[in-house]
Amino acid sequence: MRRIRATNAGNILLLQLMGLVACLAVSYARADNQVTQIPFADSAPGSVGLGAGIRNGSSPYRYVDTVSSMENDNVRDMMPLYLYEGEYLFFHGTRAGVHLWDGWVTGDLVAQYRFDRLEPEVNDFYRTVSKRSQTVEGGLALEFNLDRQSLYFSLLSDLQSRHNGNVADLTYRYRWDYSRFEFSPYLSLIYQSQELVDYYYGVESDEARPDLPEYEADAAAFARLGLNTTYHLLDHWYLFANFSWEALPSEITDSPLVDEDQIYAAFVGFHYNFGNVFEPRSGQDHGQVITDWSWRVQAGYQAQGTFHKSHRGDLQRSVDVHTYLAGVTLGKKVYDGAILDFWGKFSINRRLENDLQDNFWDFSVYVMAMGTGYSPWSDRELFRYGFGFGFDYAQRIPMVEQIKQDKKDQNTSHFLNYLEAQVDFPLRNMTRAESVRNCYVGMTLIHRSGIFATSDILGNVSGGSDVVAAHMECVR
Structure with a gap:
């Protein structure tokens, strides 16, 4: 059977990113997506909080219309946020880690959840396709902060041996305040390794059929645009609404599993800062x-x-x-x-x-x-x-x-x-x-x-x- 192979675009970008800095990024909706960043990370060391958010968006897969699981009938996914910002340890919802150093350049060891998945039960079209599972990724992250601007570079690796790949993220962000609002638009350049892309979008020989050709995906590089917003409602109450959009690269859109060429993500919710364990x-x-x-x-x-x-x-x-x-x-x-x-x-x-x-x-x-x-x-x-x-x-x-x-x-x-x-x-x-x-x-x-x-x-x-x-x- 003919095996389709995607082009090798993106390797140059990876070399450029790794030449700049080596580190790791973290977030929620997609593991390399900053759409779920919330302002709690800026809290004083010792801060404790709780919150919740609704994760919504589109899926690149055929016959999959929501980000939620087949295990329930929900269109959206609810995310409880368990929050702690310490001198060394931190928990930011689905992101956790250890602060290595602080200053105008910060470095963290991090671990977090990747929500990408494919459940074959969603449609008979996937009857021969194996499940693509969510996973936990981890590594090292660096951020350069200059006044209201920041440059964030990250490299994530699969910790659960699901896709056995890695992802790099270089993000430029600008922040400005207006009364109780904070606006933070950003531009991300994303690189996903061949192992990661092929796991989620490739079709193995034993999965292929006449209407589902075998496909081996290669590494992919693409850009993502986003806007994070925060509203300081009361002394310790915060509301947030974050959005992102990306055009999918050909390494993904050429997959017979995919019928979208662009996707969006949204994350809306609140959190409450209870206080500080060091200075109650x-x-x-x-x-x-x-x-x-x-x-x-x-x-x-x-x-x-x-x-x-x-x-x-x-x-x-x-x-x-x-x-x-x-x-x-x-x-x-x-x-x-x-x-x-x-x-x-x-x-x-x-x-x-x-x-x-x-x-x-x-x-x-x-x-x-x-x-x-x-x-x-x-x-x-x-x-x-x-x-x-x-x-x-x-x-x-x-x-x-x-x-x-x-x-x-x-x-x-x-x-x-x-x-x-x-x-x-x-x-x-x-x-x-x-x-x-x-x-x-x-x-x-x-x-x-x-x-x-x-x-x-x-x-x-x-x-x-x-x-x-x-x-x-x-x-x-």
Whole structure:
């Protein structure tokens, strides 16, 4: 069978880019696309935030009209944004990494998600075609900043051995402010290696048919235009609306899998900056420096009910599995409010699977809003209630999730959204022991799920698992 081969355009561009600088770029909608850049990266070290965005756009593939997955019926993809800007570590939604150095030239080690994929189930046209999967890419990134202008160069490599290729991105950006608005147009020059382009747009010999010729794609180079906008709504609230457009190169448009010659992407949403773990802000006029830290130990069992049912008192153990959880949680107050405090928390738990599979570690990072109930006759503290939101990563899929999702014939994910609720009572109301004066005992509800199969980054999972735990937490 005749095998079509694309031209070798783009190799010169790669050499020019690598001659300028070696580094790595990161973003969301497409891994080399800055359309999902949000202003949180400019926050002071120690900042903690949460937000959400809607990812929309067009697909280059035939019979694929949305960026969402076949796992749901959504036209768009919802993205929870878990945000932290530290002196060294950072989390910017689907981008995470380590700051290497700062100044007018910054350097980062980064890892992030590529959302490109092809699901053969979308149309019978792909009946002989294998799935093209999303992946995580990582490497080194540099940015040159001069007043309102910046030059960003990056090189990404596949960390999950999906396409086994790399992508380079050279982006020039200009920023200007108008009242509460910030506008940031940019021009990107993109290079994608032969391995990457051929994985997503090539047709192997065992996939080919008379109406789907074999095709080997070569490396590709192209330009992308974009505009990122931000509106500073309130003190700590930000809205953003970002857009990009690109004309696809012939190495992609010549593929029999493709029927578009240009595509667009959009990312619209908000985020809230809770405060700073290094310099917590205060909503009170006490004038004191906020230094509150907390540690907590927790242990519990797998629950049968959902997070909502557990809140209403349904604390029944799971009928599918008898598994357990035990671990510790560290917290740092980021906002000392008159009504609510906000805490940044990190939890590490051991999942005890009762010989159903090997035990494993489970990690959670989240922000918790904490309120206090006082006696109506005095200022004595009677109880605390907290609600947390963040993300969770499990080394293995908990057995209860494997069983529940298998019953529904639905997928699972190591990385899921995280919710937590806790209620507890001060030990100083029960004992005069000075060692536990600032300690509390109570109950914690732990929940991980995929937000009703609305998010690619969470594996489009519909479902999850819940744990009911007892805890003791001490604050200093």
